Amino acid sequence: MNVIDLETRFQEKIDSDIRIEPRDWMPDNYRHTLIRQIGQHAHSEIVGMLPEGNWITRAPSLKRKVALLAKVQDEAGHGLYLYSAAETLGGDRDHMFEELHSGKAKYSSIFNYPTLTWADMGAIGWLVDGAAIQNQIPLCRCSYGPYARAMIRVCKEESFHQRQGFEIMTVLCAGTPIQKAMAQDALNRFWWPSLMMFGPPDAESTHTAQSKKWGIKRFTNDELRQRFVDMIAPQADHLGITIPDPDLKWNEETKQYDFGEIDWTEFWQVVKGHGPCNKDRIAARTKAWEEGAWVREAALAYAEKQQIHSTTKSKAV
Numbered sequence: 001m002n003v004i005d006l007e008t009r010f011q012e013k014i015d016s017d018i019r020i021e022p023r024d025w026m027p028d029n030y031r032h033t034l035i036r037q038i039g040q041h042a043h044s045e046i047v048g049m050l051p052e053g054n055w056i057t058r059a060p061s062l063k064r065k066v067a068l069l070a071k072v073q074d075e076a077g078h079g080l081y082l083y084s085a086a087e088t089l090g091g092d093r094d095h096m097f098e099e100l101h102s103g104k105a106k107y108s109s110i111f112n113y114p115t116l117t118w119a120d121m122g123a124i125g126w127l128v129d130g131a132a133i134q135n136q137i138p139l140c141r142c143s144y145g146p147y148a149r150a151m152i153r154v155c156k157e158e159s160f161h162q163r164q165g166f167e168i169m170t171v172l173c174a175g176t177p178i179q180k181a182m183a184q185d186a187l188n189r190f191w192w193p194s195l196m197m198f199g200p201p202d203a204e205s206t207h208t209a210q211s212k213k214w215g216i217k218r219f220t221n222d223e224l225r226q227r228f229v230d231m232i233a234p235q236a237d238h239l240g241i242t243i244p245d246p247d248l249k250w251n252e253e254t255k256q257y258d259f260g261e262i263d264w265t266e267f268w269q270v271v272k273g274h275g276p277c278n279k280d281r282i283a284a285r286t287k288a289w290e291e292g293a294w295v296r297e298a299a300l301a302y303a304e305k306q307q308i309h310s311t312t313k314s315k316a317v
């Protein structure tokens with residue numbers, strides 16, 4: 001079968017909602033697009049542990065500490081499923097890490113903002129996990145089987161994360177005036193960066209058209225951003241805090257919220273490495289990688305020993 005026939009058959013499978021599995025034929029660019037997106041997604045999960053990890057030792061109670069610790073560990077687990085999913089496509093894990101540490105690989109812009117108060121733990125759970133769920137639920141139907149299956153478990157865990165974040169916000173908003181002001185301040189700082197998580201506007205998105213054709217993305221960046229605003233605006237009303245956007249208002253005709261212009265210059269600055277915490281994030285990940293070298297060496301030595309042991313045993317049989 002020639003390449004054109006293979007591509008036609010491949011597209012027919014996608015159009016009939018048949019999952020593509022690791023050993024199936026796929027166009028090179030489909031493979032590269034997935035390794036790029038899954039790799040960036042995996043990096044986002046493990047870099048995303050840092051802003052919240054910052055508050056584990058300062059959580060205001062044992063109950064809060066346990067929930068936050070569990071959440072941060074969940075993010076590590078998500079990173080691991082995702083690196084494994086990228087490996088099923090031929091992605092090399094060490095190479096992906098090299099690209100992260102050298103600043104070449106991207107990860108979500110949101111994790112380059114600092115977490116200044118405890119209320120930021122509420123805002124991240126509510127807004128950042130809320131945005132992640134909005135973006136990842138459609139990925140459960142992604143055409144690539146291992147990625148789609150990983151997303152099912154990830155989304156279940158992200159839903160718990162969002163609940164715990166919203167509950168932190170609920171308690172703060174019903175608390176003292178200072179606590180409510182802290183919640184408002186966290187919303188002020190995390191609102192616009194959360195909208196940026198969905199990526200550039202559709203007119204400037206380089207990958208959306210092809211990724212939609214291949215069933216990797218089911219919705220465009222702007223469609224998902226709009227859904228997010230429509231979900232969060234009534235929740236902010238319920239909490240009694242104000243979204244920092246004077247142009248935000250319900251549109252009776254479109255049955256959606258209209259909202260103000262996003263600062264795309266800020267977005268691209270952060271993506272290019274010039275956000276408030278980019279350098280700290282990369283430095284923390286690089287340090288963790290270097291300090292974990294002995295664990296990787298020990299695991300490899302153990303695996304090699306096991307291999308020799310099982311080969312000798314099977315020869316003896």
Ligand code: FAQ
Nearest residue numbers: 041044045048107108109132196197198199205206207208
């Ligand atoms: N930050 O053409 P598009 C989480 C890049 S997980 C940085 O629209 P695409 C869990 C993009 O890579 C959050 N870069 O690209 C958690 C591309 O660059 P390239 C992460 C961004 O791929 C919660 C260029 O701009 N989620 O939060 C961003 O079709 C709490 C052009 O953009 C995922 O990764 C950005 N925000 O659409 C953890 C989900 N946006 O590669 C801890 C999977 C775009 O050409 C605590 N990924 N870029 O050099 C996706 O759905 C997609 O990749 C998009 C971008 C929607 C992110």
